Amino acid sequence: MKLSNMGIGTTRLHNIDEQFPVQDILVQSGQLVQYASGIYGYNNIPLLVQENIKNIIIEELNKVGCSQVTLPTLQPRELWEKSKRWNTYVDDGVMLTIETSKGDYCVAPTAEEAVVEFTTKKVKSYKDLPVIPYQIGDKYRNELRARGFLLRGKCFVMMDAYSFDSSTDGLVVSYEKVKKAYFRIFERLGLKAIPVVADNGDMGGKKSEEFMMLSEIGEDTILYDEQTGTGLNTEILEKDNYEEYLKEEYGITNIDNLQKRRAVELGHIFQLGSRYSESMNATFTDKDGIEKPFYMGCYGIGVSRVLATVYESNLVVNKKGNPTGASLPKSVAPYLLQIVYKDDKKEVAENLYNYLQENEIETIIDDRQDVSLGARIGDCNILGTPYLTVIGDKTDGNIFTIESTKNGNKIELKKEEIIDFLN
Secondary structure, eight states: OBGGGTTOOOOOOOSOOSSSHHHHHHHHTTSEEEEETTEEEEOHHHHHHHHHHHHHHHHHHHHTTOEEOOOOSEEEHHHHHHTTOHHHHHHHTOSEEEEETTEEEEEOSOOHHHHHHHHHTTOOBGGGOOBOEEEEEEEEOOOTTOBTGGGBOSEEEEEEEEEEESSHHHHHHHHHHHHHHHHHHHHHTTOOOEEEEOOOGGGOSSEEEEEEEEOTTOOEEEEEETTTTEEEEGGGGGSTTHHHHHHHHHOOOOOTTOEEEEEEEEEEEEEEETHHHHHTTOEEEOTTSOEEEOEEEEEEEEHHHHHHHHHHHTEEEOTTSOEEEEOOOTTTOSOOEEEEEOGGGHHHHHHHHHHHHHTTOOEEEOOOTTOOHHHHHHHHHHHTOSEEEEEOTTOOSSEEEEEETTTOOEEEEEHHHHHHHHO
16 A cells, blocks of 8 residues: 555644544544544544454354354344334433434444344245344443544444354354454453453343453453352442342352452443343244244444453553553554655665565555655554555665664565565
């Protein structure tokens, strides 16, 4: 990619947000464009990073037998009244609604109702179970306290999956299957996610776990024991019977060793049981010909929140300790190498760029006019590219110095060796 095609000029950073520095840099550099509180547009690089995150999620869910679908974002009121949740969401002020002469609609904050309707149209028998449809797309919630840029927005990207089984035992199997996929997803993203006991809240059901990452950018407080890996959201302690609940559902009998920690929520998984299938009269025929309600699980990952967390977790600072941008992990970085050059080395730089493009190594070349070499080097961190090569007076076109933007480590490589190194 030629940087001149991205519409990104040179950036002078000022008054960077102390808690969310990388996202603030993205806004100041025009990579994120804020339209209103909690509403953002993405420029090329964060968009592609998010697409790479989606691809990892898709790969891991497909491995465990999930099936990708698309459900409508615009949903009729009648659908939500089947589950008796329309008034609840409207009264809470969470759901954005549209009144028309043809009826009332909402822009979906979640999709339990839609997926029940979707599944019962095609799954009629126990022989068709289990199934786990999932989708990745925009959700809308009237967040009264949108904060942390992409961490909590009114419009956000979410992966939501739903398992349908014929029994409680089957639900547990599906739940554990998706839970294992979550571990692999977050490991590939370079995020250390911890499953902690959580409150089901308005979702209903008996058991749920949040996938949390210990971080000062998070707004949640969890209790966590690093030795045993036991964790729970402090919201659990607000339940009247929390001790009995922890013992029966999770086998936790003592929380004295758990310490308070700040964390950011990346995902949430629920065992819903038959709440939605019963309220919406969604049934299948069992082996004895009897109509029975589905046993459901629900699984979410906040994709745009994960995007924000990946950026903030890979912060780069200068020698003075000031934030300068990020160095994205190779698993999600859309461009692995950034080429900057002195004007009199343009031909050498373009030859390297063309060679890497021909060998399918995604590369940025900073071809902007009237930009100093120092500004070009500084903008590499702003764009988050993992590796940088500076083509200056000492570069002969045969040997190139490849530098990690994360730690500054350098290695000298021949042109043809760069491909193996980046792969």
